[in-house]
Amino acid sequence: MELRVVDAVKTLKSARRVGSQEWRAYWHERPLDDNSVFYESFAGNGVLCNPEAIFRALVDDPEFAHLTHVWSLSPQMWSSRIRAEFAQHPRVRFVRYKSPQYYRALSTSRYLFNNATFPPEFIKRDGQVYVNTWHGTPFKTMGYDEPGGGPNARNVIRNFLSADYLLAANRFMAERMYEEAYRLTNIHPGRIITEGSPRVDRQFLDEVGRDRVRGRLTAAGVALGDEQKVVLYAPTWRGESFQQPANDVVLLAKRVRELKRQLPSDQQVLLRVHQQVYAFALEHPELSDILVPNEIPSNEVLGITDVLVTDYSSIFFDFLATGRPIVFFAPDMSAYDGYRGLYLDTKHLPGPLVRTAGQLARVLVADGSGADDDPAVSHRDAYDAARERFASREDGRACERIIDVVLRGSTRDHDVRPVRSDGRTRILMYLGGMRPNGITTSALNLLNNIDHDRYDVSVFYQHSASEEVQANEARIQPRVRVLPRIGAMLWSLRTEGQRTKALQGGERVREEPLDQAERMFAHEWRRCFGLAEFDHIVDFSGYAAFWALLLRQGEARSHSIWLHNDLKADQMREVDGRRPHEANLGSVFNAYAGYDHLVSVSSALMEINRTNLADAASAEKHTFARNTIDAGYISRMAYGERNEAGEERPTATLPAGDLSLAVRTLADVHGLDPLEAAVERHRTVSEVIPPKDGVRTFVTVGRLSPEKNHERLIRAFALVHQENPATRLVIIGGGPLEGYLVEVVRDLGLSDAVTIAGQRSNPHVVLSKADVFVLSSDYEGQPMVILEARVLGLPVVATKFDSVSGALPEGVGLVVERDEAALAEGMRAALLGEVPNPTFDAAAYNAEATEDFYRVLGSAPASREA
Numbered sequence: 001m002e003l004r005v006v007d008a009v010k011t012l013k014s015a016r017r018v019g020s021q022e023w024r025a026y027w028h029e030r031p032l033d034d035n036s037v038f039y040e041s042f043a044g045n046g047v048l049c050n051p052e053a054i055f056r057a058l059v060d061d062p063e064f065a066h067l068t069h070v071w072s073l074s075p076q077m078w079s080s081r082i083r084a085e086f087a088q089h090p091r092v093r094f095v096r097y098k099s100p101q102y103y104r105a106l107s108t109s110r111y112l113f114n115n116a117t118f119p120p121e122f123i124k125r126d127g128q129v130y131v132n133t134w135h136g137t138p139f140k141t142m143g144y145d146e147p148g149g150g151p152n153a154r155n156v157i158r159n160f161l162s163a164d165y166l167l168a169a170n171r172f173m174a175e176r177m178y179e180e181a182y183r184l185t186n187i188h189p190g191r192i193i194t195e196g197s198p199r200v201d202r203q204f205l206d207e208v209g210r211d212r213v214r215g216r217l218t219a220a221g222v223a224l225g226d227e228q229k230v231v232l233y234a235p236t237w238r239g240e241s242f243q244q245p246a247n248d249v250v251l252l253a254k255r256v257r258e259l260k261r262q263l264p265s266d267q268q269v270l271l272r273v274h275q276q277v278y279a280f281a282l283e284h285p286e287l288s289d290i291l292v293p294n295e296i297p298s299n300e301v302l303g304i305t306d307v308l309v310t311d312y313s314s315i316f317f318d319f320l321a322t323g324r325p326i327v328f329f330a331p332d333m334s335a336y337d338g339y340r341g342l343y344l345d346t347k348h349l350p351g352p353l354v355r356t357a358g359q360l361a362r363v364l365v366a367d368g369s370g371a372d373d374d375p376a377v378s379h380r381d382a383y384d385a386a387r388e389r390f391a392s393r394e395d396g397r398a399c400e401r402i403i404d405v406v407l408r409g410s411t412r413d414h415d416v417r418p419v420r421s422d423g424r425t426r427i428l429m430y431l432g433g434m435r436p437n438g439i440t441t442s443a444l445n446l447l448n449n450i451d452h453d454r455y456d457v458s459v460f461y462q463h464s465a466s467e468e469v470q471a472n473e474a475r476i477q478p479r480v481r482v483l484p485r486i487g488a489m490l491w492s493l494r495t496e497g498q499r500t501k502a503l504q505g506g507e508r509v510r511e512e513p514l515d516q517a518e519r520m521f522a523h524e525w526r527r528c529f530g531l532a533e534f535d536h537i538v539d540f541s542g543y544a545a546f547w548a549l550l551l552r553q554g555e556a557r558s559h560s561i562w563l564h565n566d567l568k569a570d571q572m573r574e575v576d577g578r579r580p581h582e583a584n585l586g587s588v589f590n591a592y593a594g595y596d597h598l599v600s601v602s603s604a605l606m607e608i609n610r611t612n613l614a615d616a617a618s619a620e621k622h623t624f625a626r627n628t629i630d631a632g633y634i635s636r637m638a639y640g641e642r643n644e645a646g647e648e649r650p651t652a653t654l655p656a657g658d659l660s661l662a663v664r665t666l667a668d669v670h671g672l673d674p675l676e677a678a679v680e681r682h683r684t685v686s687e688v689i690p691p692k693d694g695v696r697t698f699v700t701v702g703r704l705s706p707e708k709n710h711e712r713l714i715r716a717f718a719l720v721h722q723e724n725p726a727t728r729l730v731i732i733g734g735g736p737l738e739g740y741l742v743e744v745v746r747d748l749g750l751s752d753a754v755t756i757a758g759q760r761s762n763p764h765v766v767l768s769k770a771d772v773f774v775l776s777s778d779y780e781g782q783p784m785v786i787l788e789a790r791v792l793g794l795p796v797v798a799t800k801f802d803s804v805s806g807a808l809p810e811g812v813g814l815v816v817e818r819d820e821a822a823l824a825e826g827m828r829a830a831l832l833g834e835v836p837n838p839t840f841d842a843a844a845y846n847a848e849a850t851e852d853f854y855r856v857l858g859s860a861p862a863s864r865e866a
Helices: 002-028 049-059 081-085 100-108 154-162 171-181 198-203 207-219 249-261 275-282 298-304 315-322 333-339 357-366 380-390 398-406 438-449 467-473 493-504 515-529 545-551 567-572 582-594 603-612 631-639 661-670 674-688 710-723 738-747 763-769 784-791 820-831 842-858
Strands: 033-040 068-073 092-096 109-114 129-132 165-168 191-194 229-234 267-271 307-310 326-329 416-418 425-430 455-462 481-485 536-539 558-563 597-600 622-624 696-701 727-732 754-758 772-775 796-799 814-816
Touching (some): 033 049, 100 109, 154 515, 171 191, 191 398, 298 315, 425 545, 438 455, 481 515, 536 545, 545 558, 558 582, 567 603, 597 603, 603 622, 622 842, 631 763, 696 710, 696 763, 696 784, 710 727, 727 763, 738 754, 763 784, 784 796, 784 842
Parallel strands (some): 129 165, 229 307, 307 326, 425 536, 455 481, 536 558
16 A cells, blocks of 8 residues: 555656646747746745846836736745735736746746746746846855855856846956856856846935834834834855755844843844745744844845944945945854855955954944944945945946846946957867766866866766766866756657657667757757857767757857767677667767767777768768876876885875875865875775785776676686786776676686776776786777876787777887787786887877867868878
């Protein structure tokens, strides 16, 4: 019975997902309503902030009487006072956040206003005008400047890239936040309106307005006497995630009570908590007489506030327009600045910075006294400078100017400009699955070698909570813009058949018109990238039809897709009697029609793919670009730091304060404690290659899959080991054949001599302890592991696959036929020191390989003689 209930729940959830897709897809295809305006603030957390100010201005303006107004409200705010206020208004209605009505309004309204972000499902349509008003000038670091950088801001960046207009209260916000912190420079074709904040207009209250606001507070249960001076305490949220803030309301309540005890009766302290912690505050009845209700606009409360007390909240930028005192109460300033980071030097704040409630009370008592500790006296110069820098456009008419630009199309005498461009060439690269494999390594290496003064590089990949993915994410070159994909493609049952054909139909559907599928992928491009523009689009993975079809939707001067292997051989590869990649790779081949360059990773491989894929693309599209390599990273991971004599420092025994660079890298990349990293590095060597005097070690690294032919290597090693027992073989990697290969080792009686070590976070340290690197593949692209072995000075023996010369040019290593006897003979030659092993000049190699990449982007495909 219990299983039936579980199955029924799963079925219901699945039906709801399908239903949600159906009506989202339906409304996405319906005509726009040119007279509809849709508003959202903080994911439906009320009728608030800049969107509210714009809404009230429009709804009261006879010029715009033809407009209808739709507000998004969360279920928690559905019974709020605002719905009662507009219950009888014929042109105002409300929809529940993420309901069918919500998606209808979001998809069909001509004008969209949001002070934060629409959800990942949002796709801006042609003809819609999206205005992102944001919710304040930043004091705290934002976007790529804060811990977690771009990955944590992925939906914010996605929304910004979708917006036609970005509102900025001042130039600092326009430049430091939008263009720099969120890295919109170069790729965003939209415009920035720097004309002040609409919400700040609401601070300019006359006496009637002040009485109205005080009356609303009193009616809501806030204790506020007619003659009492208002001290508004407005701290920001705490915690490491905006979506999951820390609940510090008990601490806030304690601070307020302590402060009130030290202030005279003519001063009343009110508490305005951040949107993200308001629900926590409502759970504490002791705050009911001082907690400002969420539905009363902050700026109206600021209009009656005599002194603002805050910490790192951007609310103080708004309050500057009043000219009244500000006090910064930040007991945790050092810790907060060290973790999150602040844009302003605390020495130049427009008000005193205090650490205790006692210090705060003394400053508040001194306010208005004219004494040296009066904040209006002690910080007058800093206040005036900040007001000029951040609030010079806050004159009560910002809303009027913004409506002028957005609704009337008038930019005359208004500060409206395109997002800045610095002229660099713009590249978008899809990195693949970001798992620890050769493609990820090659992509990360390339990002380190690109000249970022010439190229503005963005990378795209699927967001994941996987530790492996996040470890590689942390290795992305810091100047690169990361755009992780979140959410899912919009589809419907009507179009699912074509989508399936496009992704899994293979070459049999190459000539079929799949217009519906193409339209779905075009929508997905817009959902992921908004209005962003790129000069070159690169599918660096080249192994999945979904990404190949998606990336060709973007307009660019060139589209390139990488071919890391003999793809026809990959397509036909059998595992357990099946060809798991046949349909998917066939669909990838179909996508080649939308690409300008098919880029193999060596000239030899280019010829193979040019021949084998002749029916999928013209010969002229084929070119090559060798993968780069990060020799410094490989050496650090292998050896750690060296002393002046060039001797390795033993990382496993170092104290925490003196860890080697290799250990610190392990700690950073894999999220380990530094001491754990030292132990991990030591364990990697001691477990895989236990010390044995006089024993020679062969090593290989690669996925345990058929094309690598590890069985041939094991059997060849058996021949060598029989003659020379002082040898061993270490195989690093994981994959579908692991169990089978363990059986082969056991059947040959080699369990004491062959180690199948599995996937390793640091294979380089194992390579550095080995004597010979061996590769027994049937086919490869450009095997990066050969280059890694060469960086570490290992002689290389490899089988004769078609593209081997791309990694082992003439005079380097030993290439043998693809059979056990030949491979065994090559391994014997290595033991005798007969394998050519010249020094590998990684810097020169990288310079040439990077020029290959530039050539692909900027010139015709390589000739057959390249």
